[in-house]
Amino acid sequence: MKENPLNMQLDLDDFLPASDEEKENLVVMRDSVSFWKDGMRRLRKNKIAMVSLAVIVLIMICAFIVPSFYPYTYEEQIKGSENLAPMTYSAAELERKEAGEHVFPHILGTDKMGRDYAIRVMMGSRVSLIVGLVAAVIILVVGSVFGSIAAFCGGWVDILMMRVVDIIYTIPDVLLIVLLSFALKDPLERLSTVPGFGWIQILGRNLISIFIVFALLYWGGMARMVRSQILMLKESEYVTAARALGASAGRIIKKHLLTNCIGTLIVTTTLQIPSSIFTESFLSFLGLGVAVPMPSLGSLASDAINGLNTYPYLLFIPALLISLIILSFNLLGDGLRDAFDPKMKN
Amino acid sequence: MAKYIAKRLGMAVVTIWLVATLTFFLMNLVPGGPFLSEKAVSPKALEALEAKYGLDKPLHEQYITYMKDALHGDFGDSLKQRGRTVSSIITSKFPVSAKIGGLAVLVAFFVGVPLGCVSALHRGKVTDNIIIVIATCGIAVPSFVICTLLMYTLGVKLGWLPTLGLGTWKHYIMPIIALAFYPTAYITRLMRSSMLDVLGQDYMRTSKAKGLSQFVCLFKHALRNAILPVVTYLGPLLAYTVSGSFIVEKIFSIPGLGREFISSITNRDYTVIMGTTIFLATLMVLMNVVVDIVYKLVDPRIKLK
Numbered sequence: 001m002k003e004n005p006l007n008m009q010l011d012l013d014d015f016l017p018a019s020d021e022e023k024e025n026l027v028v029m030r031d032s033v034s035f036w037k038d039g040m041r042r043l044r045k046n047k048i049a050m051v052s053l054a055v056i057v058l059i060m061i062c063a064f065i066v067p068s069f070y071p072y073t074y075e076e077q078i079k080g081s082e083n084l085a086p087m088t089y090s091a092a093e094l095e096r097k098e099a100g101e102h103v104f105p106h107i108l109g110t111d112k113m114g115r116d117y118a119i120r121v122m123m124g125s126r127v128s129l130i131v132g133l134v135a136a137v138i139i140l141v142v143g144s145v146f147g148s149i150a151a152f153c154g155g156w157v158d159i160l161m162m163r164v165v166d167i168i169y170t171i172p173d174v175l176l177i178v179l180l181s182f183a184l185k186d187p188l189e190r191l192s193t194v195p196g197f198g199w200i201q202i203l204g205r206n207l208i209s210i211f212i213v214f215a216l217l218y219w220g221g222m223a224r225m226v227r228s229q230i231l232m233l234k235e236s237e238y239v240t241a242a243r244a245l246g247a248s249a250g251r252i253i254k255k256h257l258l259t260n261c262i263g264t265l266i267v268t269t270t271l272q273i274p275s276s277i278f279t280e281s282f283l284s285f286l287g288l289g290v291a292v293p294m295p296s297l298g299s300l301a302s303d304a305i306n307g308l309n310t311y312p313y314l315l316f317i318p319a320l321l322i323s324l325i326i327l328s329f330n331l332l333g334d335g336l337r338d339a340f341d342p343k344m345k346n
Numbered sequence: 347m348a349k350y351i352a353k354r355l356g357m358a359v360v361t362i363w364l365v366a367t368l369t370f371f372l373m374n375l376v377p378g379g380p381f382l383s384e385k386a387v388s389p390k391a392l393e394a395l396e397a398k399y400g401l402d403k404p405l406h407e408q409y410i411t412y413m414k415d416a417l418h419g420d421f422g423d424s425l426k427q428r429g430r431t432v433s434s435i436i437t438s439k440f441p442v443s444a445k446i447g448g449l450a451v452l453v454a455f456f457v458g459v460p461l462g463c464v465s466a467l468h469r470g471k472v473t474d475n476i477i478i479v480i481a482t483c484g485i486a487v488p489s490f491v492i493c494t495l496l497m498y499t500l501g502v503k504l505g506w507l508p509t510l511g512l513g514t515w516k517h518y519i520m521p522i523i524a525l526a527f528y529p530t531a532y533i534t535r536l537m538r539s540s541m542l543d544v545l546g547q548d549y550m551r552t553s554k555a556k557g558l559s560q561f562v563c564l565f566k567h568a569l570r571n572a573i574l575p576v577v578t579y580l581g582p583l584l585a586y587t588v589s590g591s592f593i594v595e596k597i598f599s600i601p602g603l604g605r606e607f608i609s610s611i612t613n614r615d616y617t618v619i620m621g622t623t624i625f626l627a628t629l630m631v632l633m634n635v636v637v638d639i640v641y642k643l644v645d646p647r648i649k650l651k
Contacts, residue, residue: 163361170365170627174592175619176372178611183376278488285490285593286608298488305494305597309502319491327486 035340039263042339049335052328059325063126071104072116074123075293084110086117086313108317112307120295121317127296128277128325131207135214135276140269142215143222148253150223151230162227165220174286177213181288184209207290210280218272218279225268229261236260263341270333274326281322297322351639358631365627366416366620370409373619380425380614399425401616412620421624422617426610432621435606440625443590443602446518450525451584458530459576462537463569466545477534484531493524493597510599521598525591529583533576541572574645581637585630 033041043049067074084090086109093103108117150161188205191197233239234257242252258265281298290296297318304314381395396402399422400411415422421432465477500520501509507516544550545568553567590604603622610618 167361167364167368170361170630171369172589172607172623172626174608175369175611175623178608179372179376183372186377274486281488282490282593298490301490301494305490308494308498312498315494315498319488319494323483323487323491326488327483330482330486 035262039336039340043335046335046338049332049339052331052335055324055328056332059125059321059328060129062122063129067119067122067126070119070122072106072119074115074119074295076115078110078114078116109311109313111303111314115293117314117317120300121297121321124295124297124300124318125321125325127207127290127294128280128298128322131210131280131296132273132277132325132329134211135218135280136269136272138211138215139219139222139272139276140265143219144226144258144265146219147223147226148230148257151227152234152249152253152257158227162224165223168217169220173217176217177283177288178286180213180216181206181209184212206288210283210288210290214276214279218276222268222272225264226258226261229264230257233257233260263337267333267337267341270329270336274329274333277322277326277329297325347642351635354635354638358628358635361631362624362627366413366624367409369623370412370620371405373614373616374405374408380616399423399617416620416624421621424615424618426613426615426618432617435618436603436621436625439590439601439603439606440588442512442600443595443604444588446521446594446600446602447525447588447590448584449518450522451529451580451587453522453526454529454533454583455576455580457526458533459537459573461530462534463541463564463572465534465538466541466572469542478538481531481534481538484527485535487527489524489528489591490593490597492527493520493594496520496524497597512600517598521594521600524594524598525587529587533579536575536579537572540575541568544568544572547571570644574641577640577644578637581633581640582630585626585633589626589629 072078078090079092084106086107088106088109089097089103097103106116106118108121111117111120146161146165150158185205188208192205230253239252239256242256247255277297280296281301284290284296284298285302287299287302290299300318301315301322304311304318308315379401381392393402400408403411412422419433421436424430424432424435427435461477461481465474465481468474497509497520500507507519508514509520512518550563550567553563558567590602590607592604592608594600595602595605606618607622607626609615610622
């Protein structure tokens with residue numbers, strides 16, 4: 001019988017229980033891939049990034065773990081073994097060796113004060129890495145908060161806040177660094193005698209002023225990056241939806257906007273690490289870096305310049321290492337960008 | 347256009363004024379002073395010195411006097427180098443730094459842009475890989491490492507080039523290489539990525555399809571579009587490089603502005619610090635305005651507002 005097209009009666013066949021075959025079609029065969037998993041999978045395929053990651057991990061092990069059971073310390077001055085070439089022994093050490101004692105070799109030689117150079121280089125990389133990592137975190141926090149507030153508020157707040165960034169960009173940074181390190185000298189010294197702040201002495205005053213300098217000066221780039229991202233994202237529907245549901249500005253920034261530019265944040269932070277290490281080595285070179293006898297790669301290199309003609313390896317080793325660290329972080333950052341932020345590729 | 351330039355220049359003046367004010371107060375708030383490090387200065391002599399340079403007056407009075415003088419083009423005398431005005435120090439030191447810095451930027455531009463183009467045109471081939479490896483290493487090596495390596499190899503071991511000072515043209519080679527190294531690597535990478543971007547555009551296919559020669563395709567259509575990011579980078583780079591790099595000037599002992607600036611900061615030579623900061627800030631801000639205008643000339647699609 002032909003059915004009347006205007007007939008409102010439903011076809012009962014449509015409401016029969018689904019057969020097994022139909023059910024199978026709807027089974028999710030694969031777990032949905034989360035943002036992290038997807039990014040990590042892409043990162044793992046990137047050989048260059050993985051090699052750089054391995055290099056970074058290796059350097060970190062040498063810098064943070066090996067010194068704790070290394071037979072020499074970075075400030076120990078061994079009398080009679082000044083200016084040894086790599087893998088050589090002083091007369092006194094040779095005598096001890098003759099007597100059957102085990103003497104650990106100076107793998108990279110010693111400096112002019114008889115300190116084992118290998119451990120100094122390791123401690124130097126530790127300082128450089130700490131500076132790079134801590135500074136990157138500081139910049140991440142300050143920059144993303146500043147940038148997101150500027151972008152989210154918009155209007156004159158935005159204009160004012162971005163002018164501040166411009167001005168910080170325009171003041172010669174060396175001037176601020178030198179002035180700040182002078183200015184912070186006394187307050188930090190006084191603070192370190194207050195109970196509970198003794199750690200300042202261990203870290204070294206200069207290192208802390210370097211961090212403060214980073215916190216005050218170098219977040220401009222990050223703030224601009226975050227601002228441009230958020231300006232784009234804040235027009236999205238989910239932000240309107242969140243606002244309609246009564247979410248506060250802080251919650252929208254934290255939960256919706258910043259989480260959506262996480263890719264950019266990761267990449268910019270990773271690329272910030274080498275540039276912080278760059279700046280630290282430059283400051284150490286100026287003599288504004290970490291306090292003696294604590295070495296950093298920059299201060300090791302600058303100390304070695306005077307003896308360049310006779311002991312060139314004292315310069316080459318820290319110079320090579322600092323370049324290697326910066327190179328690995330740069331390559332890892334590029335890999336992370338390709339993995340987590342594919343839009344930015346090329 | 348004229349309105350835009352006027353607006354930008356007005357904003358530039360405000361920025362420079364803010365920078366000058368900030369520097370003035372920051373500098374004076376930091377403990378210590380220009381005459382404290384000198385040995386055997388009796389309190390009387392110190393007072394006399396401070397009175398001579400007006401440092402005994404309250405800070406806001408000093409500030410007003412300084413700003414008035416600065417507006418009339420008088421940046422005062424150096425507190426440490428007796429008998430020299432700040433203007434004479436800047437005009438004698440800046441040309442040295444500017445010459446080396448300007449040449450270095452030229453080298454970076456004329457090496458970096460072709461390298462980037464070649465690398466993009468040979469994407470994925472051996473040439474591309476070699477250039478990319480060199481450029482990636484180039485941005486990872488700090489300038490003091492380059493300086494000392496150059497000095498050790500070319501200067502000390504091979505003895506081809508003189509290491510210290512500025513006399514003949516040979517003295518210029520190493521500082522220029524050292525200064526140009528990082529920007530060259532950076533421009534190469536920038537040029538490569540923007541060239542790749544442009545080569546994939548539809549208008550490139552169109553221009554090839556309508557039978558334009560390779561030369562016209564490349565220089566008129568691809569290069570002109572791809573060079574924009576490099577132009578943006580060039581402005582701040584030029585301002586930064588001509589103002590003198592402290593490290594390069596110290597290692598090769600070149601009497602430039604970068605070294606002068608650092609020594610004035612450590613000596614607390616207030617007037618020199620202020621003069622140099624205002625000079626550098628002006629250079630930086632003006633360079634950014636120039637870049638925006640050049641941008642408009644290179645790319646007529648951009649509207650200045």
